[in-house]
Amino acid sequence: MNSPRRERRKTDPALSDPERLYVITGDPDGSERAALDLVTMIVSKSEPSPTVQPEQAVILRLCQAPLSVAELSAYLSLPFSVVTSLLTELLATGLIESRAPIVRATLPDRSLLEAVMHGLQKL
Numbered sequence: 001m002n003s004p005r006r007e008r009r010k011t012d013p014a015l016s017d018p019e020r021l022y023v024i025t026g027d028p029d030g031s032e033r034a035a036l037d038l039v040t041m042i043v044s045k046s047e048p049s050p051t052v053q054p055e056q057a058v059i060l061r062l063c064q065a066p067l068s069v070a071e072l073s074a075y076l077s078l079p080f081s082v083v084t085s086l087l088t089e090l091l092a093t094g095l096i097e098s099r100a101p102i103v104r105a106t107l108p109d110r111s112l113l114e115a116v117m118h119g120l121q122k123l
Contacts, residue, residue, distance in 0.1 A: 036069050036084050036087060036088075036098060037069065038068065038069055038070040038073075038080065039068050039069070039070065039101045040068065040069050040098050040099070040100065040101070041066040041067065041068055041098065041099040041100070041101055042059070042063045042066065042067055042068070042069060042072060042087060042096055042097070042098055042099075043063055043065075043066045043096065043097050043098075043099065044059070044060040044061075044063040044064060044095065044096050044097075045094065045095060045096060045097055046060070046095055047060065048060040048061065048095075052090075052095070053086070055076060055078070055086055056086055056089065056090055056095075058075075058076060059072060059076070059083075059086060059087070059090065059096070060090070060095060060096070062075060063096060066099065068101070069083060069084065069087065072087075
């Protein structure tokens with residue numbers, strides 16, 4: 001019995017077209033990009049308006065719940081650099097908010113929480 005063969009997804013030629021990526025990101029005007037990394041969480045603050053680019057409208061719809069920049073890049077099938085350019089524009093207009101992820105070291109130690117729980121149970 002032969003196992004079913006996985007078919008490789010064919011990439012859309014428009015997604016790998018450098019001209020399309022240039023059109024999405026716009027003409028570089030010398031402004032700095034926002035300090036975003038792969039794990040920065042993005043949350044939209046409003047619904048997309050008719051004047052935003054289609055890719056930005058998708059970002060605003062996807063980010064009703066927090067998503068990382070890496071997830072957005074994967075969902076949009078766009079390179080990280082293009083996504084950060086789009087997010088920088090959205091941050092400048094105030095349509096999204098970026099949040100640093102919660103660092104595990106800042107969370108309380110599990111043993112401390114267990115000690116508090118056992119202390120409360122003894123009361």
